[in-house]
Amino acid sequence: MTTAPFIQCRSLTRAYRKGATVITPLRELDLDVPAGDFVALMGPSGSGKTTLLNLIAGIDRPTAGSLIIGGVDLGRLSAARLADWRAASVGYVFQLYNLVPVLTAYENVELPLLLRRMPSRERHRRVALALELTGIADRHDHYPRQLSGGQEQRVAIARAIVADPPLLVADEPTGDLDGESAAAIMSLLVRLNRELGKTLIMVTHDPRSAAHARRTLHLEKGRLVADDRPNAEAAA
């Protein structure tokens, strides 16, 4: 008996129009990712990495093909249903953290939980747990401007995991960090993958970051050109 992959892309294509020109950053991509995998997406600029990540995160829609995640065909969801799916199923970690500047670290992490009906005590418990897990609990009342890049990214990761989504996507999460902070963030992401079983899709230009993944996909001109599984045995 075979289990269906957690992420299933079939002939996945994304094209958009820029003036008279049609640009196709992603062309007929086929991809299966099992639950709990850690995939690094690599490739030169314009290769379609971020486009694929955005499609998987449900913040963009395919022009053609299908994208099924956790049994849900994202292409068939209405905008509102897709938003609900994002709230429940995916946590997004940005390269530039993208915290809301007028909110404290605690309030930023709390944001996804504001969409859920739950007692404020439970909300508080979950936020505290996420901050604790990412090692930033002592800075909970700090505003983003009062945090270093590495600390901001920890808050962003706490925000991504606070609603306990099965899927995490990260767009160059260490791209704006110094070596030490980058290593710490990568080790945190690896822990989330290995200890909490989160499926992790990460765009990166950095081979050292990609080395943490179990699988590295190389894209060029919107097509998958290589699928390396140097750490595949770790996934077993």
Add this chain to the structure above:
Amino acid sequence: MINPRHLPLVFKQVVRHRTRTLLTVGGVAAAMFLFCAVQAMQHAVARATDGRADETTLVVYRENRFCPFTSRLPEHYERRIVAIPHVRSVVPLKIVVNNCRAGLDVITFRGVPEESVESLGLRILEGSLEAWRARGDAALVGRSLAARRGLSVGQSFDAAGVTVTVAGIVDSDAPQDQSVAYVHLPFLQRAARGGGQGIVTQFNVKVDEARHLEAVARAIDAEFRDDQEPTYTSPETAFIARAAHDVVEIVGFTRWLGWACLAAVLGLVANAIVLSVQDRVKEHAILQTLGFRSGLIAALIVLESILLSLLGGAAGAGAAAGVLAWGHFALTVEGVNIAVAADPLAAATGVGLAALLGVAAGLFPAWRASRRPIAQCFRAV
């Protein structure tokens, strides 16, 4: 959709750019202050001049005269008016003002016969009727006039060459009585320049039933048609409307000012929200990425707009109510007073309209923000 737990997000955004918010709220407050003041004036004029089905008071004035200085009727007309069928009572009044033109702080003396004063329906707030009766130069001063001029019982003041002593501060259901000083008729006839014994300015006539008002008015004018001083009789509200015609027209024009104020509020709030939304394109994309529906984002923006508008609206309406209550203003022209009082209805209307304008101002920016594709927002910044 929107939930109380989302409200802190809205508050945070409102206080985010304090200077911008203060300027917007201040602008809205100024516009709503003007709007509420205009509304209060409109309501005051409407109250004073709109005919009522149950109206039973007529004012008998000298025909073709519009100023209390030139309306000079013989006091003995009273006996002939009383004899007209359906007339219940007649009060001869001598009116003297310190300024015949329109103004917000005109002192109006009304000379009434001692025996008629109880029929005016005055409520004594301070002092006593006995004190008024006991003294020839005594005055019962309307509450608004006393407050405006800082008058108290026992104090003397003079205006229009008439010096009186305050015997009581009075209130009444009739707006006219708020800004006048009731004195003894013979005293005013003696004291006023160009007064004259046996001469009054007008007669206030009470009829037994409202349906007889027009017939009695016609009968009074017919009675004196061939006399040396013919009369023009009209319901009290119509008399006020005629006497204060110029003021009523000006106040009517101010309706446009009111509309302009509302347009200003709409523009101010819309501008603030558009700027705010433009600044936060990326943040809205982040919220949508986290799972906020576009409708929720739009609702948060509209709520922010309502909050800005409500803050300004409440401040403006409150300030207008405060100033009007404190100022005790009365639009006075030709001896006719139109009390401009703090109007709770105008204030409530102002606050309600501010909320509606907040909705209107926020709708378009909210719609635009909610329609923008998320990925495009990230590319745009």
